[in-house]
Amino acid sequence: MATRAAYFSPSEAEILMEVYEEVKEQIKMKGNTATIIKQRKKAWQSIADRLNALNMTQSPRTWQQVKIKYKNILQNVKKKAHKKCSAGGSPKADITPAEDIALAENKARINEGTDTNICSSQDSNSFIKVSGSIVKLEPQIPDDADPGEGTNAAETDAIDDETSSLGSRKHENSQAIKQLYAQHMRQQIQLANMDMEYKKRKMEDLALDSEIKRRTIRILDLKIKKLERELQEDDTS
Known part of the structure; x- marks a missing residue:
């Protein structure tokens, strides 16, 4: 205009x-x-x-x-x-x-x-x-x-404005692409962090499960020793 x-x-x-x-x-x-x-x-x-x-x-x-x-x-x-x-x-x-x-x-x-x-x-x-x-x-x-x-000066101004508009739209498109790429990278980082957190918790769960099993074995071992003592006592009597 x-x-x-x-x-x-x-x-x-x-x-x-x-x-x-x-x-x-x-x-x-x-x-x-x-x-x-x-x-x-x-x-x-x-x-x-x-x-x-x-x-x-x-x-x-x-x-x-x-x-x-x-x-x-x-x-x-x-x-x-x-x-x-x-x-x-x-x-x-x-x-x-x-x-x-x-x-x-x-x-x-x-x-x-x-x-x-x-x-x-x-x-x-x-x-x-x-x-x-x-x-x-x-x-x-x-x-x-x-x-x-x-x-017609208005025609030249219109050409100038259109050229500037094209350059402006090209710049805006470039900026939009950069913003989308940055957003994509942030999402990738977020997903990678979530995956690491999931694996970390899974490892913690495995460690906890391993500790439970170790304690269960320990309890069973103690029970076996108790039964063996009782059997020994019965034999001596």
């Missing part, structure tokens, strides 16, 4: 963009293996940890909220640039500090031109004016997109 977008103050958004610059290499790693997905999440989480450490809000930020906010900032700055282009104004007129950082970070994807005609009729949504120059926004995947991510 996709995480609901949360409100970020302008200061939070600006810090988010600054910290993103430090960890963007991890976020932009190509591939969708479990290890790479884990590293991306770790990078987003580091941004959330930085924001939470500043105690700027009572509700701790999650890495999902940070990721969604970053995408929103990038989308907003592009929309504002297109809107200002269509109106013939400067795209930076109402851009926030966080959006300004986003625009600067993505300048590598913008090709500068020399045409002084802003927003030509052929493709009015593909050009913006920055400091008197014409720049063209290439129809490429956003710079923030994870490798393999399309225009």
